[in-house]
Amino acid sequence: MAPTVSDASAKNSTTSSRTGYGQLLRTPGAWTFLLPGFAARQPFAMLTISIVLLVQHTTGSYGAAGAAAAATGVSMALFAPYSGRLADRYGQRAVLLPGVLVHTVSGLTLTSLALAHAPLWALFVAAVPTGASVPQIGPMVRSRWGVALKDSPLMSTAAAFESVTDELTFVLGPLLATALCTAVTPAAGLVTEASLTLVGGLLFAAQKGTQPPVAAAGHARVERGSALRIPGVRVLIVAFLGIGSVFGGMQVSLAAFTESIGSPGLNGVLYGVFAAGNMLSGIVCGALxxxxxxxxxxxxxxxxxxxxxxxxxxxHSALFLAGLGLLVGMCIAPALITGYTLVEGLVPAGARTEAFTWLTGAVALGQAAAVTVAGQLEDHLWGGAGFLVPMAGTVLALATLVTLRSRLAPRSTARTVARGIGHRAPVTVD
Structure with a gap:
């Protein structure tokens, strides 16, 4: 995916991109929401793998572990857009404060039930509120950048920076969760995840000065109701479902693979290699x-x-799998960054938090379906069969993208562009 640039523009753009991240981080008030936001967004990266490792330990079944994790992912996917809509309407603080409390309590309840060897249905009951209350920090941070930068050309840099930050959490989160679950206790991952949610979420909610203002009632009704009705958003949801299938399929299949070779501790390392490729390619993609x-x-x-x-x-070997995982990770970040870039051009400002949460929810839903199917394949077929899930998910999503790619082109006369926040040339077609 090499960029095509003219000699003159390349020089100017390269100079700008080299200083873009530094300029972005010097934005007044940025660090007040970035630091607590980084802690509060860890649950998205830690939750699934923590549930898989804990429930597999207590039940001995990857199928049961995948099903419990899937219940969390599905509930998150269903409630995330509603959470985003409420944040657009009533403000982020009003949504976060009760949300982090519910998530902490339900996450600790799920941990206790798993350790008590409760039946699977009881785990499902606790998993639903755990997933539904996952704080949507990533979309909220993106919306705060929109307020801080407004029409600044740094918005494209902010989109790349946020995607890189997401990938960093997917490097640190699974590594931390796996290390805690394997070296301390199988419950340590979920306990830490709940603690980070509580502390980070409350600190993030306390930053009232940087949260987006609540839109006027009439203006909000027009814009907020439009997010899912935009055809391009629905196409992006399919693409992000495919990305979620990669995350979910990798988490279950890597855990099963490393256990089959007698080295469960390699699980976090292999997943970290995959996520590191994701993060590094995101840095490069954002700098171009x-x-x-x-x-x-x-x-x-x-x-x-x-x-x-x-x-x-x-x-069939850890080394070969690490190499493939690195390549897969390197391909994910450009897709994520480009998807979020397209949202900026397709969706009105008053509905963007909701739109971002639809995409986040799509990743969670794809991940939930993937851990369920991959867990069943690992239990009933050969070792490594779960890796078929990322293949199927991405191929189907690619077919949808190719067929409906025209719906992703923002129109220059559209109201969404007129009211956008200045993303880099959203309507340029070369």
Whole structure:
């Protein structure tokens, strides 16, 4: 996905991109929401793998572990857009304060039930509020950047920075959860996740000065109701479902693979390699000055993701699997960054938190379906069969993108562009 730039613009863009991250982090008030937000967004990266490792330990079944994790993911996917809509309407603080409390209590309840060897249905009962109350910090931070930067050209840098931050959490989160569950106690991952949610969420909610203002009632009704009705958003949801299938399939299958070779501690290392590739490619992608239209970049990048994910099931050694995981991770970040970039051009400002949560929820739903299916495949077929899930998810999503890619092109006359926040050339087609 090499960018095509003219000589003159390349020089200017490269100079700008080299200083872009530094300029972004010097934005007044940025650190007040970035630091607590980083802690509070860890649950999204830690929750699934913590549940899988705990429930598999107490039940001995990856199928049961995947099902419990899937219940959490599905409930999160269903409630995340509603949470985003409430945040747009009533303010982020009003949604976060009760949400982090519910999540902490329900997460600790799920931990206690699992340790008590409660039946699977009881785990499901606790898993639903645990997932439904996961704080949507990533979308909220993105909305805060919109307030802090407004029409600044740094908005494109902010989109890349946030995607890199997401990937960093997927490096640290699974590593931390796996280390705690394997070296301390199987329950340590969920306990730490609940603690980070409580502390980080409350600190983030306390930053009232940087949260987006609540829109006027009439203006809000027009814009907020439009997020899911925009065809391009629905196409992006399918793409993010495929990305979620990679995360979920990798988490279950890597755990099963490392256990089958007698080295369960390698699980976090292999997943960390995968997430590190994701993060590094995100840094590079955000530092490039692209002139290729984002909808075209998304199709090309997604094709690379589907190709690399389709090779995972062929791995028969930890080293080979680490190499493939690195390549898969390197293909995910460009797709995520481009997807969020497209939202900026497709969706009115008053509905963007909701739109971002639809995409976050799609990742969670894809992850939930993947851990369920991959867990069943690992239990009933050969070792490594769960890696077929990322292949299927990305190939189906790619077919949708290719077929409906025209719906991702923002129209220059659309109200969403007129009221946008200045993303880099959202309507340029080369």
């Amino acid at each position: 000055a692209w002139r290729v239209a984002p909808q075209h970049r998304l199709v090309v990048g997604y094709a690379a993701l589907a190709l690399t994910a389709s090779a995972l099931w062929t791995a």
